[in-house]
Amino acid sequence: MPAAAATEVDQTWTIREIADEFEVTHRTVRHYEDLGLITPERRGTVRVYHRRDRTRLALILRGKRLGFPLEEIRTIIDLYDRPRGKASQLEYVLDQIDERRTDLEQRRRDLEDAITELGEFERRCRADLDRLA
Numbered sequence: 001m002p003a004a005a006a007t008e009v010d011q012t013w014t015i016r017e018i019a020d021e022f023e024v025t026h027r028t029v030r031h032y033e034d035l036g037l038i039t040p041e042r043r044g045t046v047r048v049y050h051r052r053d054r055t056r057l058a059l060i061l062r063g064k065r066l067g068f069p070l071e072e073i074r075t076i077i078d079l080y081d082r083p084r085g086k087a088s089q090l091e092y093v094l095d096q097i098d099e100r101r102t103d104l105e106q107r108r109r110d111l112e113d114a115i116t117e118l119g120e121f122e123r124r125c126r127a128d129l130d131r132l133a
Contacts, residue, residue: 013049015040021054022061032060037074067104072096 019026032038033047038056040047049057056077063073076096079089 011051012041013054015047015049018049018054018057022057024061029057032057035070035074037070037077067100068096 013021015026015029019029029038033040037060038049038053040049040053042048059077060070060073063076064070068076076089076093079092080086082088
């Protein structure tokens with residue numbers, strides 16, 4: 001089939017195209033491949049990325065942005081390939097979102113407490129400095 005007639009399903013990408021599209025390095029893409037998170041086709045020494053690899057890379061990077069560890073991301077994207085597929089994946093992701101949100105909210109409270117404590121410490125230091133002047 002001529003390249004121009006290739007359908008979206010048949011579309012493939014090189015490592016350069018994938019890396020450029022997602023604004024990551026070739027090394028990052030190869031790292032996810034080494035971990036088995038993406039599995040491009042090999043044509044000699046050339047990696048050929050299919051739609052599935054592209055989708056999985058998008059999910060990996062989204063998970064990383066949200067602070068999920070790679071093993072959790074692996075579980076989430078692997079669930080998609082199991083029976084029940086998307087339903088079990090979404091149920092699992094919703095549980096992980098709840099856990100992540102709880103963790104982030106606690107971190108925010110901890111940061112707010114630390115900022116308040118730092119402000120109080122600064123106030124005391126300034127007052128002590130004023131007394132010394």
